[in-house]
Structure formats: C-alpha cells, structure tokens
Amino acid sequence: MNAKFNVKDRLNGYIRILKMTERPNWDEFKTTSKVTGLSLFIIGLIGFGIYLALSFLI
Numbered sequence: 001m002n003a004k005f006n007v008k009d010r011l012n013g014y015i016r017i018l019k020m021t022e023r024p025n026w027d028e029f030k031t032t033s034k035v036t037g038l039s040l041f042i043i044g045l046i047g048f049g050i051y052l053a054l055s056f057l058i
Contacts (some may be wrong), residue, residue: 024032
C-alpha cells in the first residue's frame, strides 16, 4: 500500500463534514421513519415468503 494515512487530515475532514450537517426537522424525520419502517416490513415479508416456499419444498 502506497497510500499515505495522515490521521490529522482525516480527522479534520470528519470535523468539517460534521459542521456542515444539520438536524432534520420533524417532517423529514417522520418521512424517513415511515420509509425505513415500510422497507423493513417489505424485506421481512419477502424473507418470510422464501421461508414458507422452502419449508413446503423440503
């Protein structure tokens, strides 16, 4: 590996990014939570469907 790893520069980059971020407002948080919950539910249904299909085949 020839990549130079400079800890101070890396930390300064992280600090700069954290300073640019801001806290989401309540509407953004609700929307993100709904989308995340719906995605988890759909993935769970797909997994359960695969489980049922394989349990009937075996």
